[in-house]
Amino acid sequence: DTGVSQDPRHKITKRGQNVTFRCDPISEHNRLYWYRQTLGQGPEFLTYFQNEAQLEKSRLLSDRFSAERPKGSFSTLEIQRTEQGDSAMYLCASSVAGGSAEQFFGPGTRLTVL
Amino acid sequence: GQQLNQSPQSMFIQEGEDVSMNCTSSSIFNTWLWYKQDPGEGPVLLIALYKAGELTSNGRLTAQFGITRKDSFLNISASIPSDVGIYFCAGDLNFGNEKLTFGTGTRLTIIP
Numbered sequence A: 001d002t003g004v005s006q007d008p009r010h011k012i013t014k015r016g017q018n019v020t021f022r023c024d025p026i027s028e029h030n031r032l033y034w035y036r037q038t039l040g041q042g043p044e045f046l047t048y049f050q051n052e053a054q055l056e057k058s059r060l061l062s063d064r065f066s067a068e069r070p071k072g073s074f075s076t077l078e079i080q081r082t083e084q085g086d087s088a089m090y091l092c093a094s095s096v097a098g099g100s101a102e103q104f105f106g107p108g109t110r111l112t113v114l
Numbered sequence B: 001g002q003q004l005n006q007s008p009q010s011m012f013i014q015e016g017e018d019v020s021m022n023c024t025s026s027s028i029f030n031t032w033l034w035y036k037q038d039p040g041e042g043p044v045l046l047i048a049l050y051k052a053g054e055l056t057s058n059g060r061l062t063a064q065f066g067i068t069r070k071d072s073f074l075n076i077s078a079s080i081p082s083d084v085g086i087y088f089c090a091g092d093l094n095f096g097n098e099k100l101t102f103g104t105g106t107r108l109t110i111i112p
Helices: none
Strands: A005-007 A010-013 A019-024 A031-037 A044-050 A053-056 A065-068 A075-079 A088-095 A109-113 B005-007 B010-014 B019-024 B031-037 B044-049 B055-058 B061-065 B071-076 B085-092 B106-111
Touching (some): A010 A019, A031 A075, A044 A065, A075 A088, B019 B085, B031 B061, B031 B071, B044 B055, B044 B061
Parallel strands (some): A010 A109, B010 B106
Antiparallel strands (some): A005 A019, A019 A075, A031 A044, A065 A075, A088 A109, B005 B019, B019 B071, B031 B044, B031 B085, B055 B061, B085 B106
16 A cells, blocks of 8 residues: 655755655545645645646745646646745645545655755 | 644653643534644544544544534543654545645653
């Protein structure tokens, strides 16, 4: 049973650089979610997909953030022109649409912007 | 964004003690979930609750969906060292399996 995987686990970048993170959901899950977690806080919702359709993106933090799920399988989250305030853990979760509310999380990508 | 209020923020207990924590909201939620997170890892789902008043157990863990739909409770009996971590509640406003709103977390530490 393969869980949600994320790559990379850690990313250190300089301010102003672009970064891209990948998430591979549980294979039979058609919903995929991105969350951001800063130190000492709970995860905060960013966006989610059902298959390849992005159903909500209003919580993306700024227009520097974008997410895609082109074939309804893996997803990428891109942050352009990174700022120090973007430093956080980026979490991906997946679930089955129309089923329970249970979302299963990956291990996260820890981003540090210098 | 909105976060649910969890209490206590932290707990220091001895191995074998029982633990109680709760989560409250100003909004009504239709689903409550409890997660545990270890340092540097993603949250792991412990228990899901779908009905007001529901009481659900998972081993030594028991959680309840408050009858007002604005709160939930988690109890851990006979704590063991691997229970150490941060516990988060999360609520789903809709039945439709959409975005979760998380609590602020309760950090559990076991004193030797």
